[in-house]
Amino acid sequence: MLEHSHLKIIQALHTNGTLTEAANALCLSQPALSHQIRYLEKKLGIALWKKDGRTLRLTQAGNLLLEVANLVLPVLSQAEKTLKAYSEGCQGILRIGVECYPCHEWLNSVIGQFMQQMPDIDIDIVHKFQFSGLEGLLNHHIDVLITPDIIKKEKIHYEILAEYQLVLLVSEDHLLASVQQLKPEMLCKETLITFPVPLERLDVLVHFLTPSHLEPAKLKQIESLEIMLQMTAMKRGVCVLPEWLVDTRIGAFNLKKISFGKRGMYQKLYLAMRESDKTIPYISRLISVGQKAANSTFEK
Numbered sequence: 001m002l003e004h005s006h007l008k009i010i011q012a013l014h015t016n017g018t019l020t021e022a023a024n025a026l027c028l029s030q031p032a033l034s035h036q037i038r039y040l041e042k043k044l045g046i047a048l049w050k051k052d053g054r055t056l057r058l059t060q061a062g063n064l065l066l067e068v069a070n071l072v073l074p075v076l077s078q079a080e081k082t083l084k085a086y087s088e089g090c091q092g093i094l095r096i097g098v099e100c101y102p103c104h105e106w107l108n109s110v111i112g113q114f115m116q117q118m119p120d121i122d123i124d125i126v127h128k129f130q131f132s133g134l135e136g137l138l139n140h141h142i143d144v145l146i147t148p149d150i151i152k153k154e155k156i157h158y159e160i161l162a163e164y165q166l167v168l169l170v171s172e173d174h175l176l177a178s179v180q181q182l183k184p185e186m187l188c189k190e191t192l193i194t195f196p197v198p199l200e201r202l203d204v205l206v207h208f209l210t211p212s213h214l215e216p217a218k219l220k221q222i223e224s225l226e227i228m229l230q231m232t233a234m235k236r237g238v239c240v241l242p243e244w245l246v247d248t249r250i251g252a253f254n255l256k257k258i259s260f261g262k263r264g265m266y267q268k269l270y271l272a273m274r275e276s277d278k279t280i281p282y283i284s285r286l287i288s289v290g291q292k293a294a295n296s297t298f299e300k
Helices: 004-016 019-025 030-044 060-087 101-117 133-138 203-212 225-233 281-298
Strands: 049-052 055-058 092-098 121-126 144-147 156-171 191-194 218-221 238-242 255-260 265-274
Touching: 004 019, 004 030, 004 055, 004 060, 019 030, 055 060, 092 101, 092 133, 092 281, 101 121, 101 281, 133 144, 133 156, 133 265, 144 281, 156 203, 156 225, 156 281, 191 225, 203 265, 225 238, 225 255, 265 281
Parallel strands: 092 121, 092 144, 191 218, 191 238
Antiparallel strands: 049 055, 144 265, 156 238, 156 255, 156 265
């Protein structure tokens, strides 16, 4: 029978690459780890790894076990955290997944208000996923997902938290700074600075450039909002951000915001959850707090 420790061994071998580093990560001696691997392989009747110089390579069987480990270990870890929360007198733990790069400041406000109203619920925030955020939700790695994208799936329910406008940011002395309404062809010679998200999820491409069969001269992905704004201020590119996020920053960076076309470009922010969980009281409370905080922040 496979055990929790076996899955952790396979994951450690894959993550660390060598027996010594895997043993260190697991707080084991190298001989002890080698013994456990040999025991597991004998028990299963198949090789799980092979040596490639000093590096360990998982076999086909080892990779299968790694996939199982990646699915099961996060669930077990969250179950342990929930049980610990119970033992400390909490009602449970709410695991919030986030797929919205610009939303962290807003989320901090939401979490603060939520914890004041629900002191018996612990909070865990997940920013990066082994797979996608939606798969994390379906696989019970998280309980709710904050996302700007709605992907219809069976057993998944979405609540709208807010709607906001996206704007283009340029330096005050950029050639586009005097433009009142942006046209798609105006971005064809520009470096577009974005957060590191898949291209099919970039609204400026999907809803503005692609319908006109156009694309920017270059795409540059950056995780840091501050660096993104600094590069834009130095005319290293232009960027697209929520209007509510940039209104408090454009003065400090000497930036100009420009609307997309005559109607502007708008985005919605959703809270996704499993259909079976939408009536859970503390999730309903999070929705209420999130909507109120979004209305306060996004409509300033």
